[in-house]
Amino acid sequence: xxxxxNENHWILEQDKLIGNNPFIIYNSETFTYHQIFNFAQKAANxxxxxxxxxxDHVAILAEHNLEFxxxxxxxxxxxxxxxxxxxxxxxxxxQKFIEISKSEIVITSQSLGIRKLSEIIFDRKNFKKxxxxxxxxxxxxNNTAILMFTSGSTGIPKCVNLTFENLYQSTVSADGFIKxxxxxxxxxxxxxxxxxxFSIFTRTLISGCKFVIPKSLTENDLYKSVKNSxxxxxxxxxxxxxxxxxxxxxxxxxxRLLLLGxxxxxxxxxxxxxxxxxxxxxxxxxxxxxxxxxxxxxxxxKKFGISAGKPLQNVxxxxxxxxxxxIKNGNSGQIVISAKSIAKGYFNLISEEKNQLKDGDYFTxxxxxxxxxxxxxxxxRKDDIIISGGENISLTEIExxxxxxxxxxKIAAIGIKDKKWDQSYVLVIEGxxxxxIEEEIIExxxxxxxxxxxxxxxLFVNNFPIxxxxxxxxxxxxxxxxxxxx
Numbered sequence: 358x359x360x361x362x363n364e365n366h367w368i369l370e371q372d373k374l375i376g377n378n379p380f381i382i383y384n385s386e387t388f389t390y391h392q393i394f395n396f397a398q399k400a401a402n403x404x405x406x407x408x409x410x411x412x413d414h415v416a417i418l419a420e421h422n423l424e425f426x427x428x429x430x431x432x433x434x435x436x437x438x439x440x441x442x443x444x445x446x447x448x449x450x451x452q453k454f455i456e457i458s459k460s461e462i463v464i465t466s467q468s469l470g471i472r473k474l475s476e477i478i479f480d481r482k483n484f485k486k487x488x489x490x491x492x493x494x495x496x497x498x499n500n501t502a503i504l505m506f507t508s509g510s511t512g513i514p515k516c517v518n519l520t521f522e523n524l525y526q527s528t529v530s531a532d533g534f535i536k537x538x539x540x541x542x543x544x545x546x547x548x549x550x551x552x553x554x555f556s557i558f559t560r561t562l563i564s565g566c567k568f569v570i571p572k573s574l575t576e577n578d579l580y581k582s583v584k585n586s587x588x589x590x591x592x593x594x595x596x597x598x599x600x601x602x603x604x605x606x607x608x609x610x611x612x613r614l615l616l617l618g619x620x621x622x623x624x625x626x627x628x629x630x631x632x633x634x635x636x637x638x639x640x641x642x643x644x645x646x647x648x649x650x651x652x653x654x655x656x657x658x659k660k661f662g663i664s665a666g667k668p669l670q671n672v673x674x675x676x677x678x679x680x681x682x683x684i685k686n687g688n689s690g691q692i693v694i695s696a697k698s699i700a701k702g703y704f705n706l707i708s709e710e711k712n713q714l715k716d717g718d719y720f721t722x723x724x725x726x727x728x729x730x731x732x733x734x735x736x737x738r739k740d741d742i743i744i745s746g747g748e749n750i751s752l753t754e755i756e757x758x759x760x761x762x763x764x765x766x767k768i769a770a771i772g773i774k775d776k777k778w779d780q781s782y783v784l785v786i787e788g789x790x791x792x793x794i795e796e797e798i799i800e801x802x803x804x805x806x807x808x809x810x811x812x813x814x815x816l817f818v819n820n821f822p823i824x825x826x827x828x829x830x831x832x833x834x835x836x837x838x839x840x841x842x843x
Contacts, residue, residue, distance in 0.1 A: 358537050360565035363525045365496045367562050368394050368430050375565050378539065382586060383423045383570045390565075393430070396423075396481070398491040400431025403484035407477055409462065411436030411494050414504065416460040418442050418451075418469070419550035421574055424479055426558060428464050433502070436494030440504040440516075443550040445748075445807045450514075457516050457705050458504050498522040504704055505552060507644040507749065515711070516704040517644045526671065526697035527556060527647035528563045533670035534638070534652055535590065535614060537564035542611070544569045544588035546579060546597070547747065553592055553619055556648035580604050587611040594619035594747035595626055596779050598637070608635050616640050618649060620744035620779055621735070624663050631655060641665035641733065645719045647698040650674070651733050664732035665725070672696040674733055676726055689726040689736050694719045741770070743843065746778040748809045755784070755812075758805050763798070766791060767821060769829050772843040775813065780843060784812040785834060787821045 360374060361367045368390070371380075376391035388396075409415055415437050417428050432439045440458040442451060452471050455463070462475040469476065502521045506514045543561045545568065547554035561568040571582035580601075583591075587609045593601065598617055608615075615630075618640040630637050639658065642649035651674060653666025668674045673695040676684040684690045699719050706712055713720045722739040741752035752770035759768055767787040775781035791798075795815060802811055816838060822830040835842045 358539075358564055359529060359532055361525075361563045363498050363521065363563075366433060366493055367521075367559075368397055368433075369493060371562065371565055375539070378565065379567050380561075381423060381426065381568050381570060382542075384572065385585075388423075393427070395488075396427045397430035397434055399484040399487045400427045401434040401491045401493070402487035402489055404431055404435060404437070404464075404477070406487070407462065407475070409435060409437050413437045413462070414440050414458055414460045416440040416442050416455055416458065416463040418463060418465040419444055419548065420466055421545065421549060421570065423570060424466070424481055425549055426570070427481065428479060429503075429558075434491060434493040436500075438501050438504060441506075441550050441555065443506070443548075443807075445809055447805065447807050449805065450807065454506055454514060454516075457506075457514065457707075459705065496521075498525065499701075501701065501704075503555070505550070505555070505644055515706065518701045518704045519644075519647055520701050523647045523698050523700055524556070524559045525563060527649075528560045530669040530671050530696065530698060531556075531560060531649060532564060534654070535560075537566050539565055541566035541590055542569060542586055542588040543567070543590045544579075544583060544586060545571065546574070546591050546593060547619075548574060551619075551747070552642075552644040552648050553594075553747070557592055576600060576604075583609065589613045590616075592616040592618070594744075594779075595622050596746055596777065598630060598635075599626060602630060602633060602635065607633060612636060614638060616649070616652075618642065619747040622663055627658055627663050631659065639663065639666060641735065643719075643721065645700045645714060645721075646694055646696065647700065650694050650696055650698065653732065657732065661728075661730045661732055664728065664730075664734050666732055668733075672698075674727070677720075684726075687726055687728060689724055691739070692721045692723045692725045692733070692735075694721065741772070743772040743780040743782060745775065745780045745782075745809060750782065750810050752782055755782070755806070755810065759784070759798075759802070762801050762805075767829075769821065769831055769834060770812070771831055771835050771840060773813065773835075774841045774843060781813040783814050783816055783838075783840060785816045785818060785821075785838065787818060789817045789819055792817050 361370045371390045372394035379387045380390045380393050381388045417439050429439050440460050464477045464479045498521045505517050543557050569586045572578040589611045615637045617637050639653040640649035641651045650672045651665045651668050653664050675693045676690040678690045695718050702714050724736045726734050743750050755770045769785045770782050772782045822833040
């Protein structure tokens, strides 16, 4: 059930329609749609006192709290554009993201110390006095709602431009399967800086149901929140589901759907979940698609096994060969997605040849096929991106960052299976003499990579197997090292 019309600000519409209904549950306190609307108006007034105006790009260092939601809603009322940043990023990465997005101000809970960047240290206590009624800027569904970063095959970050229409249509497509109800409770189980987490918020807001924000995303806080609220809807990445099954054994009473995405799902995990009566559905999507675009229901999984399932309503998925001709015989090729939820484009794209968004289509980095049952099968990726614990890691980016400081050392980043994070990687270095500087290498990586991007281990070999053109034969190298590759 979709209750917002997309003809006005969503929070304003819901305030008029269901203002007294519960919206957000945070720190054991329940806030109605009307209360959150009032918070958003105060936040808008507060931000305007910092001269934030319509069309300004305002970075938000994503925290998992009510302040983040209030910040986004307040900026939307002003007509400003939230730029969602990953709190796990290094200072150097944040500076790069801020430059690309052309943000001049950041909303944060702690100072970043980035030159030429104004900061708003944000806390709800700060805007209590800003209670003057705020007149929202006019709403246009085709305007940019958020800018959110994703990794490309070269490791160069891309700033995805998602409109209100994109986010709204994503919810409409998802609702065709989920069928939201006022009594539904979503839990914010994924980080807001990722589209999977952000879309939980927008689905809740647009459909008018309830939204639980755990104190944090640590296992203890998440499990405590689940036990207290018993959400009916939850999203998880595979490693999370493994831990949830171990913690809860059986689904809680009110759970009616668990969306499983963010990386490959093993047959073993799906079978164990289904055997324990977990109501899973495997989903596939990306930042560029405003979240999921295909889904495999539990019935589909039981009948045909693991796949990315079938397109959601209003979504078309094609498989193209290298000449961009559509493949219809079950053979593999590039996955291309068409939908109203496809991003408007990339903001400030550095290289046009890296543009995967063209004329309403998204040309993914994924290779797949449509099998004989009409299900989308994901066969691999065109680039070297792995997904570790729900976080995208570009192995090309890792190699480039390493060689900025160690230009003469040959390296290979190789993706491996990981019991804890599903996927990880090892860094292989040519020349055992470099073992003497291993500590220096580790320290450099820690300074230049976010913690989740660090390698599982560093290995040293005498020489690399290479092709006639001098390229490293990673598969052969991995076999030599007996790596459990992806």
